[in-house]
Amino acid sequence: MNDLKFIEEWKSLHFPLDEIKRKLEMKKAKYIRESEVEKHVSAVTQQMKQLNSDLFDLIPILETMDEQQKEKLTRNLNLLRTALLNSLLHVTS
Numbered sequence: 001m002n003d004l005k006f007i008e009e010w011k012s013l014h015f016p017l018d019e020i021k022r023k024l025e026m027k028k029a030k031y032i033r034e035s036e037v038e039k040h041v042s043a044v045t046q047q048m049k050q051l052n053s054d055l056f057d058l059i060p061i062l063e064t065m066d067e068q069q070k071e072k073l074t075r076n077l078n079l080l081r082t083a084l085l086n087s088l089l090h091v092t093s
Contacts, residue, residue, distance in 0.1 A: 006020075007024065
């Protein structure tokens with residue numbers, strides 16, 4: 001059941017099935033080749049660049065919203081920001 005939940009989560013983020021399969025295999029593997037780790041880090045780096053760009057594009061849109069709308073959206077982003085920062089600190093320390 002955990003595999004199904006994992007797959008559904010990544011599908012909801014619009015990841016291709018071959019990428020989801022690769023992520024699932026990495027998650028289950030006891031040993032991962034260095035080349036696979038490098039490929040995964042490269043993919044994460046690309047996703048982070050895209051996320052940064054997407055967030056930058058949101059700035060002018062957020063500026064046009066009323067305070068209640070902004071608060072709702074920024075509250076959600078702040079929760080995820082904390083989780084992302086914790087993950088980055090864990091991986092890079």
